[in-house]
Structures are given as C-alpha cells and as structure tokens.
Amino acid sequence: MPIKKILSSVRKADEMFNLINENDKIAVGLSGGKDSSLLLYVLYLYQYLYENTYHKKFDIIGVHVDLNFGEDDFNILNEYFNKYNLKIEVDKSKIKDILNLNLHKDKIDCSLCSTLKKGAVIKKAKELGCNKVAFAHHADDAIETLLMNIIHGGRIATFDPKMYLTNSEITFIRPFCLTFESDISKTCKELNIPIIKSGCPNDGYTQRQEMKEMLHYIYHKYPGSKQNFLLSLYNKEQLNLYLNKLDPKI
Numbered sequence: 001m002p003i004k005k006i007l008s009s010v011r012k013a014d015e016m017f018n019l020i021n022e023n024d025k026i027a028v029g030l031s032g033g034k035d036s037s038l039l040l041y042v043l044y045l046y047q048y049l050y051e052n053t054y055h056k057k058f059d060i061i062g063v064h065v066d067l068n069f070g071e072d073d074f075n076i077l078n079e080y081f082n083k084y085n086l087k088i089e090v091d092k093s094k095i096k097d098i099l100n101l102n103l104h105k106d107k108i109d110c111s112l113c114s115t116l117k118k119g120a121v122i123k124k125a126k127e128l129g130c131n132k133v134a135f136a137h138h139a140d141d142a143i144e145t146l147l148m149n150i151i152h153g154g155r156i157a158t159f160d161p162k163m164y165l166t167n168s169e170i171t172f173i174r175p176f177c178l179t180f181e182s183d184i185s186k187t188c189k190e191l192n193i194p195i196i197k198s199g200c201p202n203d204g205y206t207q208r209q210e211m212k213e214m215l216h217y218i219y220h221k222y223p224g225s226k227q228n229f230l231l232s233l234y235n236k237e238q239l240n241l242y243l244n245k246l247d248p249k250i
Helices: 002-019 034-056 074-084 095-101 110-127 137-153 181-191 207-221 223-236
Strands: 025-029 059-066 086-090 130-134 162-163 170-173
Touching: 002 034, 002 181, 025 034, 025 110, 034 059, 034 074, 034 181, 059 110, 086 110, 095 110, 110 130, 110 170, 110 181, 137 181, 137 207, 137 223, 207 223
Parallel strands: 025 059, 025 130, 059 086, 130 170
Antiparallel strands: 162 170
16 A cells, blocks of 8 residues: 555654654644645554654644645634544645746746745744654755755755754654655545645746756656665765865866
8 A cells, every 4th residue: 555655654754863852742834735734644643653663742733834836625624633632733825926026937926925925934833832744845846946946046955854943943854755756646535635836826837847847857867866866865984076176266
C-alpha cells in the first residue's frame, strides 16, 4: 500500500532531522491541494505510530489561509477530516489584495505570495498555541528548488527540513522532505482525499513548472537520477565543491 511507503518516509525524515518531539503542538499548513491534505492525514496516522514506537505524544491541527482566489468550496475537505476528528482552522486573509497591489510584470509575485501565506499560517499557529508549523514541501520540491537556485541564483541551496524562526519564535518542519510527489498522488487517489483546485492565475505557469518539465525529461533518460538527486541533498560525506578554491573575481 502506498500509505505505508509514505509513513516510512516520514518516519525516516523524523529520525534523520529530529522533526517531531514529545508534546509538540503542530499546525499543518493546509492549502487544499493533494500535498498538504495528505500531510495532515499522514501526521494523524503518525501520531499512533509515534506513540507506539516512542511512547510519546504530539498534537496536530490544520490551518487553512483563505486567499480568496476563487478556490472550490473548502467544506468538502472539512467534511473529510471530520471523520477523523481532525480540526481545521480557517483564516480569512487579504493576501489577494496585497498581491494585486504588488504585481510583477503584470503577474502575481509567487515569492511574495509564498512569504505572505507562510507568515499568515505562522501567525495563526501562534494564536492556537502551536510550537511548530508543518508544510508539505516534498522531495521533488527540494530538488526543483536546488536547480532553480543554481540556474537563477548562482548558488547551491535548497530548503531545510527543519529550521527555527527566531523572529516568530516557532519551528518550521517539512515531514515530506524525503517523500516523492508521485507517491503522494497515488496515495491521495487511494484514500479518495478531495482536492481543492487552486484559483491562482499563475498555477502551471511558473519557473517551478519549468523545472518539473526539465526533470521529467532527465528522469526518463536517466532513471536512477531521481533517487540520486535526493541523495545528493543530504549526502554530506560526498560533498566536494570548489568553495575556497574559486577566484574571488569570478
């Protein structure tokens, strides 16, 4: 079953990066898409696995920031998670208005949108007494971010599985950092998790989408490259860069 593979990857990520601790209260950022919806459900299952394995407990709550982009009715997702007694807090925001006032080349600024959404989820999490926020960025996101930073930023970097945000005084975690999107898609279909279609006008027309298409070609031509890309992100023993050998003028 795909869900077992997902749980295994989350457990591995937790053990590698110490993502979850006893008595954590975790706000799960819930957009309504497949990734975040599955993350909430998987962490619900992981609560039982965590308690049986480590004899410790943690709590979760879903947090949805309504961007008002014309998304489908969010109630269908509420109804789905009600079956598991999972609570979802909905936060009405003015993010769409802010984005429309700060267009980049007549388009929504994806970077600004991401920052504002993250900030809104963190603010709500703090109000709910949470000490951690979990987002559903997965292994493919990490690889795409790596390539985007190399191609567009001239730096070798991707996001961290866990980081403490000093200004917000909250810890940000990514339990799906070792989980591939293809497994997430299969599992969502298996569980019949309803998906809320994004109303964002940029959906499908971003630099990240270009990375997805490029990687799709690479994976098809070199089947082993997918796992190797992921391995390269945390294979510290094999890190071999020029670093101090570069001419500072370059």
